[in-house]
Amino acid sequence: MRSNCLLARFTGLFLVFVLYACKKQDASLQQVPSPAVAAVQVETVNGEVNVPLSWYTLELKLIRETPGFSPPVSARAIAYTGIALHEAVVGRSANAQTLGGQLNGLPPLPPPSKYKQYNWAIAANSALAYIIKQLFPNVSAANLQLINQLDSTNKVTYANNCSADVMARSVAYGEQVATLIYQWSLTDGGKDGYLNNFPADYIPPAGPGLWVPTPPAFQRAMLPYWGNNRTMLKPHWTDAVAYPPVAYSTDTASNFYKAARLVYQKGVAGTPAEKNIALYWADGAGTFTPPGHLIAIATQLIGDNQLSLSAAANLLAQVGISLNDGGIKCWKYKFHYNVLRPVTYIRSQIDSTWSPLIGTPPFPSYTSGHATFTSAAGNVMAAKFGSSYAFTDQQKVPEGFAPRSFSNFNQMIDEASISRVYGGIHYDFDSEFGKVTGKQVSDRVVLLKY
Known part of the structure; x- marks a missing residue:
């Protein structure tokens, strides 16, 4: 032959x-x-x-x-x-x-x-x-x-x-x-998303505890209809909107106030290590974005482990599906609950002069996209390489950051999730429930036959 x-x-x-x-x-x-x-x-x-x-x-x-x-x-x-x-x-x-x-x-x-x-x-x-x-x-x-x-x-x-x-x-x-x-x-509902991130026809609901545009740009809501897109995974009971956020309250004894207070305190007195974590995982406008960061880690691990073309294709498909569906579910939650961002709450209830360490994205707070994306992709990679697999993320070295080493994927997921609290743009409950959503997605992705 x-x-x-x-x-x-x-x-x-x-x-x-x-x-x-x-x-x-x-x-x-x-x-x-x-x-x-x-x-x-x-x-x-x-x-x-x-x-x-x-x-x-x-x-x-x-x-x-x-x-x-x-x-x-x-x-x-x-x-x-x-x-x-x-x-x-x-x-x-x-x-x-x-x-x-x-x-x-x-x-x-x-x-x-x-x-x-x-x-x-x-x-x-x-x-x-x-x-x-x-x-x-x-x-x-x-x-x-x-x-x-x-x-x-x-x-x-x-x-x-x-x-x-x-x-x-x-x-x-x-x-x-x-x-x-x-x-x-072409039929998933998202093909023109890049052309219309900020649809002018969307009018956010108004009321106590609900999202409003945030400083400094006060942009319209980004992709408010994205949660309606077709997921790649077939419909499942976990697609129903669940896990409501902590109840909104301005009472200083309430869990919501305490969550906002934690964000404020991290902004005022965060350690250098916490601030570095916030900046490392920021992945904001002009970067490869949080999903890009995660697929970059996947490609690095493919090279590190010398995977075959077939094995690499399997992993890249799984990580991609988890990122896409995690994003759709997260955006569904965001525009179902429409929770206001920490900067809005803190300026009205705690300190009118406060600003977050990193820029607040133009969409509701709950749940955290970072937590969802990282949990979805991280748990897929854990299923491939093992729950105790240790690795070093080299992806931000060209931007002047030191490599970050993790003893397992859960450590990476937790760090990326809490980074948004350190950065001043998410409550801790945003991150915790985002991790749950991402894990639900990854659990289904790895059950597909490849």
């Missing part, structure tokens, strides 16, 4: 590739184990995983630089990217399961042709190139050029000695799968 494509050393576009540089190696085409196998399998564990790593590196740049990619919108893009990747390579394994039919509204997807040879790295590359270009339709001309260049670079890098028919078949299959995934995405 034809030997598999030799993997050339990555000479690609992005400097980050040196972090995951592929080693030249020969990999022979495996024999078809049984007639049940959908396609001839090519298995090269080292090297080809750099295809998704390179695309996620670029996607994080696009999130930073493309207008409208707020945290929920970014989570949505990350999720569809991961699903397209998963479906492009699922056919390489006889035991792998397509997500078609498992996810909400996603029909069965076409399998690869039986007994035909595929270059799975090229199929993955073509799927990622297509889906990312569709998900970021308003990229700058310079970043569109980067998308096209990365597509070409990966094709050259991973196509040495491949016949023309294998290349064409692999490219066509990746694009076919990604096209169907993108068509599915």
Whole structure:
């Protein structure tokens, strides 16, 4: 049988590739184990995983630089990217399961042709190139050029000695799968979110304890209808609005006042370590956002653990789905309960001159997006690597932060969640119930068959 494509050393576009540089190696085409196998399998564990790593590196740049990619919108893009990747390579394994039919509204997807040879790295590359270009339709001309260049670079890098028919078949299959995934995405209610983060037709409810625009910008509410979007997980009893917040009160003996007082005290007398945690996890406007931070950690761990392309695709799909659905559920809670932000309460009840350490986002307080996103993705990664897996987050080093080490994923979840209290923009009950929501999502994500 034809030997598999030799993997050339990555000479690609992005400097980050040196972090995951592929080693030249020969990999022979495996024999078809049984007639049940959908396609001839090519298995090269080292090297080809750099295809998704390179695309996620670029996607994080696009999130930073493309207008409208707020945290929920970014989570949505990350999720569809991961699903397209998963479906492009699922056919390489006889035991792998397509997500078609498992996810909400996603029909069965076409399998690869039986007994035909595929270059799975090229199929993955073509799927990622297509889906990312569709998900970021308003990229700058310079970043569109980067998308096209990365597509070409990966094709050259991973196509040495491949016949023309294998290349064409692999490219066509990746694009076919990604096209169907993108068509599915068009009906979820969120495709134009990047164009209309602040809809003018939304009028927030008024009354004691309810959210109002916050200083200094006093922006309209961001994505007030996002909680109505279709989740990727099928409907479930946990989708019902539950876990009401602490009852609003201005009584100094009330739990609400005590929660606000804690935020105030952390703002006035927080330790240097607490302030550093708040700034580390801020991930505000112009950054890769909280969902981007978490998918960046996932890609780092893929490289650290030298996962295969298939294993990486499984993890990236799971983390993406958890981020997307966690964001939808969180925004559903936010605009159902419409809890006012700490800065509003503190200035009216405790100290009229107080300001939070970090900027208050323009949407209600309960529940915390950071806590939800981090709990959802962190628990997915814990299911993959183990509940006691220790790791060091290197993602903010380019921004001048020291790496942060964690003895397990729960420690990361707790730190990211409490960071918003330290930063002055969430009550502790926002974070605690956000963690519960995220865990509910992750528990369902990991039960899917991959």
